[in-house]
Amino acid sequence: MLFSHLMGWRPSLGCCYLEPTDKPGSRLSALCITRKKGPYKMLRKLHKTLVSKSNQDTVLMTNAMFSQKGFPMEEAFVAINKANFQCESRSLDFSDPGAAADQINEWVKNKTKGHIPSLIKADMLDSALTRLVAINSIYFKGLWRSCFQPNNTKMRPFNGGDGNAYKVPMMSQLSIFNIGLATTPQGLRYRVIELPYHGNTISMLIVVPYEEDTTLSQVVPHISTATVHSWTKLMHMRKVRLLIPKFTADAEVDLKDSLSALGVTDMFSADAADFSHLSAEPVFVSKALQKAKVIVNEEGTKAAAATTAVLMARSSPPWVTVDRPFLFLIRHHPTGTILFMGQINKP
Numbered sequence: 001m002l003f004s005h006l007m008g009w010r011p012s013l014g015c016c017y018l019e020p021t022d023k024p025g026s027r028l029s030a031l032c033i034t035r036k037k038g039p040y041k042m043l044r045k046l047h048k049t050l051v052s053k054s055n056q057d058t059v060l061m062t063n064a065m066f067s068q069k070g071f072p073m074e075e076a077f078v079a080i081n082k083a084n085f086q087c088e089s090r091s092l093d094f095s096d097p098g099a100a101a102d103q104i105n106e107w108v109k110n111k112t113k114g115h116i117p118s119l120i121k122a123d124m125l126d127s128a129l130t131r132l133v134a135i136n137s138i139y140f141k142g143l144w145r146s147c148f149q150p151n152n153t154k155m156r157p158f159n160g161g162d163g164n165a166y167k168v169p170m171m172s173q174l175s176i177f178n179i180g181l182a183t184t185p186q187g188l189r190y191r192v193i194e195l196p197y198h199g200n201t202i203s204m205l206i207v208v209p210y211e212e213d214t215t216l217s218q219v220v221p222h223i224s225t226a227t228v229h230s231w232t233k234l235m236h237m238r239k240v241r242l243l244i245p246k247f248t249a250d251a252e253v254d255l256k257d258s259l260s261a262l263g264v265t266d267m268f269s270a271d272a273a274d275f276s277h278l279s280a281e282p283v284f285v286s287k288a289l290q291k292a293k294v295i296v297n298e299e300g301t302k303a304a305a306a307t308t309a310v311l312m313a314r315s316s317p318p319w320v321t322v323d324r325p326f327l328f329l330i331r332h333h334p335t336g337t338i339l340f341m342g343q344i345n346k347p
Contacts, residue, residue, distance in 0.1 A: 059140055062111035063087040066104055066133040068094050073132075077278050092133075097125035108137050115141075119291050131283050140330065140340065141295045142197040142204065148173045148298035158245055159324040161216070161345030168347045169246045171298055174317065177242055180235035181210060184222040188214050192231050193242065193320065201334060204296075205231070206244065207327040216325040216343065228329065229336065243321040245347035249340075250293040256285075294330070294340055 065081065067073060069091045081087035090107075092100045101122040108119045116137050125133070148171040156170035178194040189210040196203040205228070209219055256268055266272040273284035330340040 059138065061138045062108060062135065064107065064135045065089045066092045066100070066135065068092065068131045071131045071279065072281060073279050074277060094125050094130040095127045097122040097127055097130075100125055100130075104133060104135065108135065112137055115293055116291060126286070130286075131279075131281065138292050138339075140293070141299075142202065142330070143299055145196045145198055145200065146173070146175055150298050153246065153298060156243065156321075157323060158347060161325045166346060170243050170321075170323070171246055172241060172243045174239070174241045176237050176239050177320075178235045179238050179240065179320065180231055182227075182231060182234055184219060186218070186222075188218055188222075190214070190219045191320070192235060193244075193322075194235060195242075195244075202330060202332055202339070205329040205331060206322060207329070208322050208324065212324075216327060216345075220327060220343065223327065225336075225338070228331065228338065239317045241317055241319045243319065243323070244296075245322065245344070246297050247344055247347040248293070248295050249342050249344070250291075251342075252291045292340065294342070296328075 063081070063085045065073075065078075065087060067089065071091075073089070078089050082089070092103060094100050101120045101124070104120045105118040109117050119135065119137055120133065152172040153169050154172070155167045157165045158168045158170070160166050178196075180192045181189055182192055183189050191208050191210050193206040193208075194203050195206070207216075207219065207223065209216060260268065266274070267285045270282075270284045273282075275283050325343065325345045327341070327343050329338050331338055
């Protein structure tokens, strides 16, 4: 299973943003969040939407900065992060890494209602050098607009990415879904299925190869933001019986390598990092961590319409079964932002 929370690193690194400069490697070009317009405005709007009351049962997002006691942070820096990202600021004593890690983890656990019980390990903290820990965690449990009936969930075969077949709990629902058939530049076809969540502002998109001899690895390199946007023109509402596996996806990722590959390098260098807007004391980023969790099960806000147990063959809608490796994307419609993206090889 490959899984990534694409929204989370932006607020956490947003709390420690770099001032725009012309020096290579010194800024987060994907953020540019020192500006009040452009991407920064969008990020602030997105954050506000996700933590609104209408989403509180679906998305739990937390932002906080834990600083070493006595570490001088600029008041304007603290105020901006509190106003824009609801970012709390707390002081800790990092001379005891174990106790500091416990306090941070307890805070995260409480904020995510126990779904993310730990985020920081004691060995990530340096008792002599750690000055600030910026935290972002997000828990997502979408409630389907139309739920899957638990009594329709059966153990069915799933052909794993390793070539083996596994029995997994497969949810089933007869309903109307937005479905489309897309094609890669190489002519490989794949199916896209949209499952809306409660509120209709967020939905899950499932991507699965159409032909049995096409692997997901052949399709994934084709997927981009522009590709996702293009799917809307290909999808149509159809009545089908959809079967998809239940799954829980959680991941913990060190973003240092990924950001460095994008050219964001100075922030990790003790010699090159410039966080003068944050504090007069020279500091740099030692770790950029991400942790996220997604649960996919039958729960929804209302029951799906009851269906007959036996359907006549000529009137039966087609079955769409997701029984092999697939890609899932959770998308925020008002902004087009992909909040999560993951590849499930074996539920």
